[in-house]
Amino acid sequence: MERKGASKTIDFYNRNATSLYNQYQSLTTEQVHGAWLTDYAPSKGVVLDVGAGSGRDANYFADKGLDVIAVEPSTELGELGKSLTGTGSVKWLNDHLPDMTSVIGLQLKYDLILVSAVWMHIPPKDRPRAFRKLANLLKAGGKLVISLRHGQPDSERPMFDVSAEELERLARQQGLAIERVIDASDELNRSDVQWQTVVLRLPDDGTGAFPLLRSILINDSKSSTYKLALLRSLMRIADGNPGAVLERHEGRVTLPLGLVSLYWARQYKLLLDANIQQSSNPNKGLGFVTDRGWERISHFSSLDFAVGNTFHGDDAAALNTTLKDISRTIQKMPARYITFPGSDRVIFEVEIPRSTHKPDNLHLNLETLARYGRISIPESIWDMMARYSCWIEPALINEWVNVMRDYKNNTALMKHELIKHLEWQDAVRTTQLVRAKIQELNRTASVRCVWSGSKLTGKYDVDHCLPFARWPNNDLWNLLPTKTTINASKRDRIPTETRFRDSKNRILEWWGEAWEGENSERFYTEANLSLPGLNHSTHSINDVYEALTMQSMRLAEFQSIERW
Template sequence: MTLFSSSLTQESSTEHLFRTLLLKWIPASTRALELGSARFAAPLAEADVCVTVTADADAPDEESGRSPGLERIPLHFPLGKADRERYGEALEEASFDAVVLDGLKEAFTTDKLHELVREIDMVLKPSGVALILLDAASLPQCLSPEFVIALFERFGFALAERKSVQSPVKQTSAGLVFVRDATRVRARKSLQGLLEEDRKTTTYKLALIKALAEINLSNSARVRYLSPTDMDRYLLRSKIPDAPHQAAIPMGLIIERVAALYWQIYRRHALNESAPLPAQIGGGRRLEFEEPLKALIRLYQGDWLAFRNDFYLGRLAAGSARSLAFISLARAINKALQRGPIFYAGNSLGNDSSAIAGKDGNRLFRLAKGAGFRSLEEAIAPALLDRAAGTFYLPSELWRELNVSAPWLTEAITIRWARLSSDFSRGAMSPGAVVDLMTPPEDMRDTNWSRGLFLERIRTGNLHSVWSGVELFPKTLAVDHMIPWSRTHTNDLWNLMPAETKENGQKSDGVPSAHCLDRAADRIIRTWKLYEGSSMGTLFRAQAESTLMGRALPQKDWETPMMDALLRSADETALQYACRRWEPPLRENL
């Protein structure tokens, strides 16, 4: 493959880095797809982001005996909706040996990068190579190499080589080489050590790991990989110069998840003291936050969904009994986790490179304190809890492993938790009985409010299935979870769509394909706007911000960012669970 001009006599350190990796990983005559500005390769096009198919200009075509030269495709990656429909199949059939990306535009967003990696995955052969240059001169300031690595690993790539070079002005460029390895399942020593080696005197550690795994599955947009600047600040604050790269999670989100886990265990007992309650700590000790947890459960009659809606709508008014109970619970959970697994987790891992070596052992987790719970004088909402509770840090390589292992890890932890709780209870409850307590009840996937909204729409006008566009009637209406409930337990309004009963049965636990979501985009957005204009509009936006977007939803022109986030969420779910992508059957009248 001819990629460079031999007339260049001088080259920058970045050019040299890129050329070295190309010569090593992409041999001549390789059929490759080249993306980018071609600043460090042959001048293939003038556009900032272009696509060309390159082949060795000196090698004869096997059939005609002629040199194939350069074949150019007038596309811009990532592909738009129209280009996906027009060229997607042809690109997939091309099955390239390699993809070369030699630079990103400064305005390149993380959502667009996600689309680009998905399309790189689409066009590569099973054993293909992707070579990526993150050039400091054009790299977005918010984008770290760790984020790019994590994104490729989500799509089944393995990082084969990473090289960096620093320019005279102290800017660092990185060259990354990925190889396709879709069957690779990494069982990291850190996660295994946490489950197997660390002391088991309470269920707090299992609750923390399970909460992290669930956040990975359904709230990953709220987790960020530290940028180089943020990482420098982290190292300065922590005074640990050799700390591994970190990922950051709002501690308030972890507190919410942990509260939900224990809510299920204590729900029956809080409402009926005679109901059995499995012990959560050895030696007969009680849960540190048992009293505020039971008080909040009673105030809501055990209805977690009602509490969560109040929390996201800001209905926990300052000074109210419900607000005070939740503040007390959040403070106690934060204290129990900080003094327990956040401080001690990883101390048994020896010289694990992902842990932080220090006088306290090899600690995996750290907590940067927030404004404190005394600052919660307003009505409580997720953003206010995040501000009060601070930020939880863990090695980014550990979070990337959760990208692979979270689906099975959540189930494995549930079983381990049940066994440990049964042991603490001295066999008074069997592990199976504890699992039954921990299983989310059916009322947590309640869709009655959405159904009522859809029925009213049918009564006053008309409503169509998001998947096929056929008109719906009361007897044919089904409320469908776009991202299946069985995968992420996401019952938020943005995920509930009107569908035909038969279609809903056909879809079952399948995840809609990108093409399916593209075709349904207009109908999905109409449903979102129906929610926004309803009495639950505030809840719709709050849920979308937390579980889909991971950031504030714009007051207007939010439709495209939300669709981009939905496409990303569907891809992540399908990849993590290795589940089928669903395509609705075509109808003759459409």
């Protein structure tokens, strides 16, 4: 809290300690917190009660066999709380948000952090810092419970407006997930006061990968944005290109380093085109920006750096050099300095072959991208990235913006401007090529709706089988001819296994007629990188179909998408 406001609030609690103690003790913990206790209170572990007041809740958790740290900035109220809890498993600290100096000094992580009737006292400008401190104190899988007071403020102690929407925004920035929001009336029967309780969780995949990655994102020192660029590239591949895995061996996943470098180029293009500083030293250039490479691809857009594209002549030479420069930068900088806690053992292992290859044509398929080297990551981190990327990426973007705002040349830029230049440039949602193919085929035979079998005459749609709104993919295998009424019924849902099975022959027929020709190489290149379980040289539409159904199951589970 601001020192002046914090002092006024603490003085109020000191002066009124006895009456407030009696007020708090007039209610039980079950009365105040019963709506979430059963589902979210831990059965064992350590609880942090921030703003513990009379010690009522701290005493409740101690009686349940939990170890409790009770934090109370009011000396007088804290003494009364100590008299209630005694000398058992409740340890009292005189501390407050957003500082939490004494709490952090304990170097503990908590299964539950309770912030009850406190958040409205914290000025809005201090809340991001306060929330970050709380998030960093959670164990993986731990719960953060914050109660929000709505209604008429108390004139004797500073109070500020609060909202669940604000907590949701802060949660996205710190990689937490909202489990539940609970509305309740005031247990003291004050008609002008209402409450909301927000239950948040630090996700845990059971391997420790999530807190490890979150620690790299939020807590690691960063003299440049390289670490963030590497992590985001890997997350984007885990989410959008599960078929890029070259091998899984002894608990590690190996990817083509060229693909990571391509995604690296894609995200830096907008930033560097706008002259946004990316390292703490404005006079020192970025290692991958060279005259022979990056400076010669300035005429491309970020969307040009897409799997399946082909470059020729000088463009091919410049991009080839750029991908080599980026690969070496990744090896020398972020991969070298991202290590397991308390050791010098690197998390991301990079191997780059010796090569003098200077292609006249550069086709960005898996075989080409693997020539630049390999990067291997722990399998637990890869699987966690694939599952939780939609939660992690907002925290990564927030941290990237915070890092950039500290750099000298970026101080005049507003936060929303920086975020705009970090927007991922997805594939353009276009069906033009597919519609042209449908018209071509309809001249000699009737194209059928893959879901119903009806002939497409007159108006029709091109369906993104795996919905573009949830997984932006415009690959040829994902675009299927469909009746307009059926597409409207499907909406942004994923077909059931039964619907896939009933439609299999029609899907295979469409793929064979449409793409087994001049677009065959593009079709299989896109499928081999975007779909799991293929062998990277697949040229079988049956194998692509099986991989499509596997990806549909994977996407439905990861994003909880409704089946159709």
